[in-house]
Structures are given as C-alpha cells and as structure tokens.
Amino acid sequence: MQDTLSIASEVRLEIESRLAQVAGEDDVRLLMAVVSGSRAWGFPSPDSDYDVRFLYVRPRSAYLGLTPLRDVIERPIVDEIDLNGWDIRKALSLLLKHNAVLSEWIESPIRYINDDSVVPELAELCSRHFNPRGYAKHYASLGKRSVERWFDSEGNIAAKRYFYALRPALSVRALRLDPSKRPPMSMQPLMQAADLAPVIVEQINVLIARKAETKEAGNTIRLPEIEQLVQEELNRTDEVPERLDQTEIFTEEAEALFIELVDR
Known part of the structure; x- marks a missing residue:
C-alpha cells in the first residue's frame, strides 16, 4: 500500500471493512479503492471527510439483462466516511469523453485495497489516448463553477473554495506547459508541473497550512495574485493543443x- 500515514489505522480498518461489505452486498468485484478529495489532493482540513472512491465490475450476467443496473454504488456518509464507486463501464464511458476523474483516481497516493491487474492497463490507456485540450476543458469547467461560489455574504473566500478553483486552474496551466502528460493529482507535484513564481508557491503553502488548522468552512484572507492566476488560467484552454x-x-x-474484464 502507498502512504498509509495520512489515514489513521482505525479509520483505514473501518473503511476496508465497509468496502468488503459493499462487495458482498452488491455482488461486485472491486478493482481498486482509493482516497480522493482534499486528503488525496494535499490540502485536508481537520474535519475533512474520508472520500473513498472505487471501481467495480459485476458478474457477466448482470450486463446481459433487459433492465440495466445502476452504474454507481453509494453509501450514506457515516463517521465522515464517504463511499462512492463507479461501474467499470461508466468509468470507461467517461474516459472516452475526456473526463479526468478516472485518471485522478488511478493516480491517488493512497490505496485501500490491492489494485486489480486491470488498473495498470487503465493507466496505460489513459496516458496513451488522453486529449490534453479535452482534459483542460474538463478542469476549466470545474474551476469556473467553483469561482462562481467563491464569495460569501461578506465578500470572504473560504480556503476550501480557493482550492477547488485553484487546483483545476493549475491543471490547465500544467497542460499548457506540457501537454504530453496528464496533470498530477496532488497539489505539491501539480505546483511543480505548473512552474509557478516563488511568491505564488509561498502563498499556496500558506493556504495549505491555514486549511490544515481550520474547519472546512473556515475563511481566509483574500489573495489577489492567486485570484488573478485562477481567472487567467481557466480561460486559456484554447492554448492547450488538441x-x-x-x-x-x-x-x-x-x-x-x-469485455476482457467481464469475461474473466
């Protein structure tokens, strides 16, 4: 397993138990189960949820029925553990539409189960066929929606809201600078790929430290340089090659x- 230090052992054991329960109750085979959200992105708050994301495959017969089964498995959030998984068919369909979520899950630094042998094949498929501009548009759409929700009634911006626009903006920037690679999932390697000015790096590190000490809804100071960077990069997708x-x-x-996976 990778980087177990970020997840307390008792939480990890509980998550592993719930994943096993999902596999049994829903009659699915889990292909991978990873950390997503702020804990994987590198800017968690003390009260951040444990966003557990997984891929699964059903028995072959389940894909042959007249009535399609749901392609998502969800569980209610209990004790800050949020379980949500996609059927492999849904994951591949979104991958064909240049949705970067599957790519991020594959790159997650924390795993809860051993990856199925299909995961390296998925990673290779992502790298070989990803469309840089398609990914850039995906991230720009996420970032712009976050910017629309930046300000509270007093004109403040919560650190969480900064990051939910900043990470997509840096992903667009990384794609502009090197369209041959998928953007890193976590903030520190993403900052390196984005080749930022030292003053911006310092401000982001201060934001990360501030968020680590405050609750998810905690407010932060306004940072005009970061706001300008976000606004500019989210509008530069046309500079990313197709x-x-x-x-x-x-x-x-x-x-x-x-088909190969279902037939196994």
Missing part, C-alpha cells in the same frame, strides 16, 4: 478491455 482524433481506436480498445 490531440488528433483517435476516438475510434480509443473506443475499440476501451471496449476490448471491458
């Missing part, structure tokens, strides 16, 4: 991977 259309080949490979 990969030549390989949709047909990509779709065929994703279909083959899905």
